[in-house]
Structure formats: C-alpha cells, structure tokens
Amino acid sequence: MNKIFYLILSITLFGCGASKPKIQTTKTVHAHKPKKKITPEDKIIIDETEKSSEELVATSKVKVTAAVVAAYINDFKTVAKDNMIRHGIPASITLAQGILESGAGTGRLATIANNHFGIKCHKEWKGENVSHDDDAPQECFRxxxxxxxxxxxxxxxxxxxxxYAPLFKLPKNDYKAWAYGLKKAGYATDPKYPNKLISLIERYQLQKYDAEVLGIAFEEPTQTIAKTEVKPLEKPKEITADATHTVAQGETLYSISKKYNTTVDQLKAINNLADNAISIGQTLIIR
Structure with missing residues (x-):
C-alpha cells in the first residue's frame, strides 16, 4: 500500500509541474531617436533679437556683425545694380538674398567656392564643383x-x-511684392522668407539701389519721435495799485507769491498775517 501511495503521489507532483505555465521575459529595445531632417526652413534663420548682429544660417551657420553686412553691401552693390539693368531683378532683392544665403559672404560655400546663393550643380553644369552637406550628404555645388x-x-x-515669370511683371521698385512673389513661386519653403528679405532691405536701406538704377528719387525713412507738449512758464502777473487776489482751493502763500512775482514775507507784512495760514475765499492785498 505504501508503494502504491508513493507512486500516486509522484505521478500527481509530476503532472502539476508539467502544467505550470512558462514565464517569458520581454526585453525592451530602445531605438535611437532619428535625427531631424534638415529642411529649407532650418537653413535660413535671422536672429532679430540683436540690433548689432545678424545670425544667418544658409549653407553653414554664421553670426556676423552689422559692420560685416555693410561691408558686403559695399562690395556687391554695383554687381547687384548691373544685374538689375541686365536681367530686371531688383538690386535690393539680389543683395538681401546674397546676405541671407551666404552669411554676408562668410558661409562655407561663399568662402571655398565663391557661391553666394547655394546654387547646386544641376545636369547642365560643366565647371568645377565642391561637395557640401545640404538636403542630402555631400551634394554637388557649383x-x-x-x-x-x-x-x-x-x-x-x-x-x-x-x-518665376510672374515676378518680372511686378514693379521693379516694389521689393515687398518681389519678396512675397519669390515665396509664392517656390523659391523657399520657409514661411518667414519674405519677411526676412524685407527686414534686411529696410534695415540696410537696400531699396535705394533700385531707385538709383530706375533714376527715381529715394527718400530715406525718417524715425518718428513722439513729441511731448511743453507748456511755457506762466508769466508773472504785473502788480497794479490796490491789486487784490482771492484765495482759491489749493493755493498757498508761496504759490501766490510766485504768481505775482513777490515774496511770502511781503504778502504777510502787507496783509498783517502772523503765519502762512490762509483760507479759501480770503482776499489778499497785492502791491
């Protein structure tokens, strides 16, 4: 009986062990966060927080001072004006795009390839080229x-x-229309691109070069200074014989003395006042 009992017990224990569920562990794999794709919006940025400097992100990120931008304009204003005469593109637009897209001539493509507008090779290009990371790694630039x-x-x-044909139907001195027209034609996907061009044009008064080419007058924008009205000092009243003054609310002997170009002591002596106390409606003699 004992043998039978132990045999049954062994079978029971074995069966329970076989039916025990398996426990599976799941290993969590942390995928690397994909790198943010560089878009045209990332390539063109202006930092408007500093008046003395521009942060320009074209084909490479650079930060330049206003003096560097002014020097760039001085170097290429004639070229931009000549291109306006030959091709009809406002000089202000060309200069603003050059400043923005080349970092005022300090960006990598501008310094190693004299490429100020980030122009890629395209299939028709037969000249020299350089490789530069842009929308894709090591792209071909002229x-x-x-x-x-x-x-x-x-x-x-x-x-x-x-x-871009609709652009050339716009007035040559309407730089704002050209800036928005470039965006509409698909030159840049950055929604702020027109405002960035307009900001540069107006800050550095690039529109004056358009006026020079067109032979029209250019009026420099004038800053409006708020004027505050300055009231002239009240002229002291002349004292005539037997002149009197009736005290009004808020007046003192001092204010009355200044009004009639006299002194507090004189008013007290003439009116037999022991102190400076006066009352509303009181008549004072002024001589």
Whole structure:
C-alpha cells in the first residue's frame, strides 16, 4: 500500500509541474531617436533679437556683425545694380538674398567656392564643383572663380525658369511684392522668407539701389519721435495799485507769491498775517 501511495503521489507532483505555465521575459529595445531632417526652413534663420548682429544660417551657420553686412553691401552693390539693368531683378532683392544665403559672404560655400546663393550643380553644369552637406550628404555645388559669376547665375536661374515669370511683371521698385512673389513661386519653403528679405532691405536701406538704377528719387525713412507738449512758464502777473487776489482751493502763500512775482514775507507784512495760514475765499492785498 505504501508503494502504491508513493507512486500516486509522484505521478500527481509530476503532472502539476508539467502544467505550470512558462514565464517569458520581454526585453525592451530602445531605438535611437532619428535625427531631424534638415529642411529649407532650418537653413535660413535671422536672429532679430540683436540690433548689432545678424545670425544667418544658409549653407553653414554664421553670426556676423552689422559692420560685416555693410561691408558686403559695399562690395556687391554695383554687381547687384548691373544685374538689375541686365536681367530686371531688383538690386535690393539680389543683395538681401546674397546676405541671407551666404552669411554676408562668410558661409562655407561663399568662402571655398565663391557661391553666394547655394546654387547646386544641376545636369547642365560643366565647371568645377565642391561637395557640401545640404538636403542630402555631400551634394554637388557649383564653384566659381569670382563671386560675380555666382550673382550672374542667380539672375539666370530666375530668368530661365518659367515659374518665376510672374515676378518680372511686378514693379521693379516694389521689393515687398518681389519678396512675397519669390515665396509664392517656390523659391523657399520657409514661411518667414519674405519677411526676412524685407527686414534686411529696410534695415540696410537696400531699396535705394533700385531707385538709383530706375533714376527715381529715394527718400530715406525718417524715425518718428513722439513729441511731448511743453507748456511755457506762466508769466508773472504785473502788480497794479490796490491789486487784490482771492484765495482759491489749493493755493498757498508761496504759490501766490510766485504768481505775482513777490515774496511770502511781503504778502504777510502787507496783509498783517502772523503765519502762512490762509483760507479759501480770503482776499489778499497785492502791491
């Protein structure tokens, strides 16, 4: 009986062990966060918080002072005006785009390839080129002998693409319409691109070069200074013989003395006053 009992017990224990559920552990795998894709919106940024400097992110991030921007304008204003005469693109627009997209000439493509507008090779380009990370790694960009060639290619790019044709129906001195027209035609996807161009044009008064080419007068914007009305000092009243003054609310001997160009002591002596106390409606003699 004992043997039978132990045999049954062993079978029971074995069966329970076999039916015990398996426990599976799940290992959590942390995937690497994908890198943010560089978009055209990321490439063109202006830091408007500092009046003395511009932070320009074109093909490379640079920070330049207003003096550097002014020097860039001085170097290329003639080129921009010549291109306006030849191709009809406002000089103000060309200069503003050059400043923004080249970091005022200090960006990597501008310094190593004289490429001030980030113009890529495209299939028709047969000249020298450089590789630069942009929308994709190591993209092909045009390399120029002189920056002026980059300005020329920028003008040819706009004049040879049919989707930019509506721009050339706009007035040449309407830089705001051109800035918004470039965005509408698809030149940049950054929604703030027109405002950035307009801000540069107005801050550095680039529209005056458009006026020079068109032979029209340019009036520099004037800053409006709030004027505060300054009331002239009240002229002391002349004292005539037997002149009197009736005390009004808020008046004192001191204010009355100033009004009639006299002194407190004289008023007290004439009116037999022991102190400076006076009352509303009281008549004082002024001589």
């Amino acid at each position: 390399k120029y002998v002189h920056p002026q060639e980059s300005f020329r290619d920028h003008s040819l790019f706009l004049t040879s693409r049919p989707w």
